[in-house]
Amino acid sequence: KVNFTSLITLIDVLGSIEVNSEHDFYGYNNTHFVKGMNTLNAEQALEFSRTRKGVDGGDITRGLNQLEVIKGIINKMIQPSILLNINGVVNKVASSVDTNFGSSNLSKLISKQLNDGKSWNFEQGTMLGTPGYDYTLSYPNQSLYIYYPDVDSVQEIRQQILDTIAGTVEE
Numbered sequence: 001k002v003n004f005t006s007l008i009t010l011i012d013v014l015g016s017i018e019v020n021s022e023h024d025f026y027g028y029n030n031t032h033f034v035k036g037m038n039t040l041n042a043e044q045a046l047e048f049s050r051t052r053k054g055v056d057g058g059d060i061t062r063g064l065n066q067l068e069v070i071k072g073i074i075n076k077m078i079q080p081s082i083l084l085n086i087n088g089v090v091n092k093v094a095s096s097v098d099t100n101f102g103s104s105n106l107s108k109l110i111s112k113q114l115n116d117g118k119s120w121n122f123e124q125g126t127m128l129g130t131p132g133y134d135y136t137l138s139y140p141n142q143s144l145y146i147y148y149p150d151v152d153s154v155q156e157i158r159q160q161i162l163d164t165i166a167g168t169v170e171e
Helices: 004-014 044-052 058-077 086-096 101-114 151-166
Strands: 018-021 036-042 127-134 145-149
Touching: 004 044, 004 086, 004 127, 018 044, 018 058, 044 058, 044 145, 086 101, 145 151
Parallel strands: none
Antiparallel strands: 018 036, 127 145
């Protein structure tokens, strides 16, 4: 598990990350994000991944931007200079990250990455649906903004996940 605090810690340790923005927009702290590639420090990455008001697509774009930050972190972490010093990174972020990915698996992943040096292929999907307001279990006395998922879209994404797990996703 990684929360927004651990995201800041991780990016502070790694240094800046590169993200691609589909939109030109200003974040909630008035940071300007251009359409295309952006180099972000930890605070800017947090703002990029949390902003939904004032950007085309609202919540959907925020979700896509969060994926861009994750991709930026992974792309930074697979650089040989980071991998060769991964123990320092792990030690600095261990208290703010909760994982069941053991150290032997991490060692195997690092060795594989150092040996083949390939970039990673990221698959993503967007669940379609309809925005609305309704009462929720978490706030039963207040009508909140929610997203009613399209059933066909949920099934399509479910199949994408199953295909990814099975290793049948085309590259």
